[in-house]
Amino acid sequence: MNSWMTFLLLNYVAFSFAEDDIIVQLWKKTGKIRGHVLKSGKGKDYYAFQEIPYAVPPIGHNRFKEPIEAEDWNGILNTTVNKKVCMQNNALAYTKIPDSMEMSEDCLFINVYTPVRPNNRRKVVLPVLFWIHAGGYFYGSGAYQYWNPKFFIDAGIVVVTMNYRFGPFGFLTTADNVIPANLGLKDIVLAYEWVLRNIHLFGGNINRITIGGQSAGGFSAGFLQLSKKLRGKARAFIIESGSPLLPIAIQEDPRYLAFSMGKALDPTFNSTNSKDLLNKLRQASASDIVMANVRNERYPLDLGTRSIIWVPVIENADDPNAVVTSPMHEAVLRGDFTHAPLLTGYCSEEFRFFIRNLTLEDLQTEGTSFDRNASYIIHPNLHVSKSDLQTAASKYRSIYTNRTFGTDPSAFVKYNSGDAFVIPGIRYAELVSKFSPVFLYQFSYLGEMDGLSFLPNVTGTDSVAHTAELKYLFGGVEGFAGEPEDYSQSDQLTMKRMVTLWTNFIKYQNPTPNSNQLLDNVIWPRLRASDIQYLDINRNLEVRYNPKSYKEVKKVLTQYIQPPLTVF
Incomplete structure (x- = not known):
């Protein structure tokens, strides 16, 4: 083989490798991620980045704490498959969890799907759908296996999905900041802030983001529209089969339910001290917590949605991290929400x-x-x-x-x-x-x-x-x-x-x-x-x-x- 042919072959190999190796350096040098190519509804290539950490794993000492922004990592993180769903206990959930996935507390990941190749030098600024998954705040996932975005991709939309904590891990609270309120909603807010910092790297426009969701995801989209945390930071909202005004969408006696969990885990637990409860919950296994039989005896109704108990609460408005800070019906009556x-x-x-x-x-x-x-x-x-x-x-x-x-x-x-x-x-x-x-x-x-x-x-x-x-x-x-x-x-x-x-x-x-x-x-x-x-x-x-x-x-x-x- 002559030198010219060798030169062409080597350059072809290098070019092919570069085209196939889809690397993105995230904001603030959090780290580099590797994506891969999937096919849209019309058979076109698009670019998927799955299971990107947006928060520190909420395990160990971080269990029942507010989410913390993900730490930097070295090297290139392979983000080409979803492997984990958050802890959940529901017969319907088990029938839906693919065999390739496992339940874990370490589940705070975000997924990005884009019709344009990241790092493209062309100035492409596409609209973005930030999708919050359904599941009654007690089951589900934002993974690709659950939500395949291929038809939105064909329409030129960047799609983002994420996992957030639910059940007791996301919505149990002592209502005194020992176990902070609305951890699941705070996960979603942190994921959204990740999008605001990073979505331009994937061809998305931070000024053209629509927050959407269905059922509990719709409740959450509504709570974000009402919340001062994201006031004015979304261009539009989609709320399917849900609303923050649903009677089932709010806990009005969270301490009672929180301490009911302590009693369900240990019948001898009689303390009314929030720190004692937190210690009890941190000592328990994740499976014991998610399987614990906690019932709202003050409203003992199991029909349909009415038995859901781990849902958002109204927080102290003076708390700078609070997401839900006033009665929702009153807030929307007076126009206290993102007008979009x-x-x-x-x-x-x-x-x-x-x-x-x-x-x-x-x-x-x-x-x-x-x-x-x-x-x-x-x-x-x-x-x-x-x-x-x-x-x-x-x-x-x-x-x-x-x-x-x-x-x-x-x-x-x-x-x-x-x-x-x-x-x-x-x-x-x-x-x-x-x-x-x-x-x-x-x-x-x-x-x-x-x-x-x-x-x-x-x-x-x-x-x-x-x-x-x-x-x-x-x-x-x-x-x-x-x-x-x-x-x-x-x-x-x-x-x-x-x-x-x-x-x-x-x-x-x-x-x-x-x-x-x-x-x-x-x-x-x-x-x-x-x-x-x-x-x-x-x-x-x-x-x-x-x-x-x-x-x-x-x-x-x-x-x-x-x-x-x-x-x-």
Whole structure:
């Protein structure tokens, strides 16, 4: 081989290695990371960086402490696979955790997916979706295996996902800073601050970030919109099937629940000292903590979402690290939040997801228990006085049925869908709309892609369950299985519409910036508080008014709820 051919071969090898070795030097010399190439929905290359540490592992002495920014590392960290999920105890979680992954307390990682090669000398500044995963604050993950972003990538969006602590590890607190409050939300805030420092390295624009999430991820996105910690640091918000005004989204007696955990771990534990509890919790194994049977005996209801206890709390406003500093309903009433465009909505019958293991007889039994207990129909966090409770509950139930919940299971499911998700979500949208553009939707398309057709359906043909819309946005465990071509033309069209609406909003803060044949030439109007409009997403796209008995429920609740106004 002559010298010229040798020169070409050596340079080809060097060039190929450089092209395949995707290295990014992070901000502040935290360290270098190595990414890899994945394929988008259209088969194009994009660049993935998975399981990047954004915080010091919250283990040992750091268990139940506020998150600390990740320390520098030497060399190049391989960030090409997700291996860990945060500690969780839930039958549904176990069925979703891929075999290749393990539960661990050391789980505070962030993932970045970008359609442009990092370190590209061209000035590419793409919009960013910062996605907060769902799971009721007790299970789930932000890993690639759960949330495959390939369709957002095809639309020119940089996507960021992350893990955060949940369950007792993220939301148990002694309410006195011995065990600080809202550790899970503080993890999310630290991850977001990581994005603000680093996303330009991946082609993202810090001035074009949309914070989004579904269910508990939607609660969190709402809490961040209300929080002074990130005031003005996001361009827009997406809140799916959630709101910080949900009655289940706040703990009102955190010390009681915290010390209940101590007692669950050790029946002889009788101390009321916060430091004693912290020591007990640090001595316990992570598996013992996550498996501990802690029940809220003051509200002993296990139906659907109502048994969730490890959720955010309202913190001391004088604490500089606090995320939630005032009653949420009051804050949004007075406009004390980041004024930014909001895309929000719900599935047409959310509660179907939560009755998947119940028979019709079970539903009738549960409905009867509500009929007998007004404090089940009117959540304690609504702060209705005892003297008004029975009357308020009776009026509330009469909106859905002129019978009883025990004899009308269809009405009982509709009530639960509204009470648990829809009504507080619309209330949040209505109040935000007085200060910022809001686009409200109802997802009513019942297709094959969501894989939920097996769920009990006692309310009608368009009874679309919680999580259904995600299947038309993402791949992975939380998205749909296979490829779009595996499904009907109607499913494929719905997915294209959903991706188009969501990515338009991320790009332009408007889901329909112009007329589009794919979207039936529909223009999605802004919500007006005086006459609530929303887009019904079914086989057709249709603008409708006054959703889900909202006006009637609002009339009852505003008559009886009392300060502090936390939820709705």
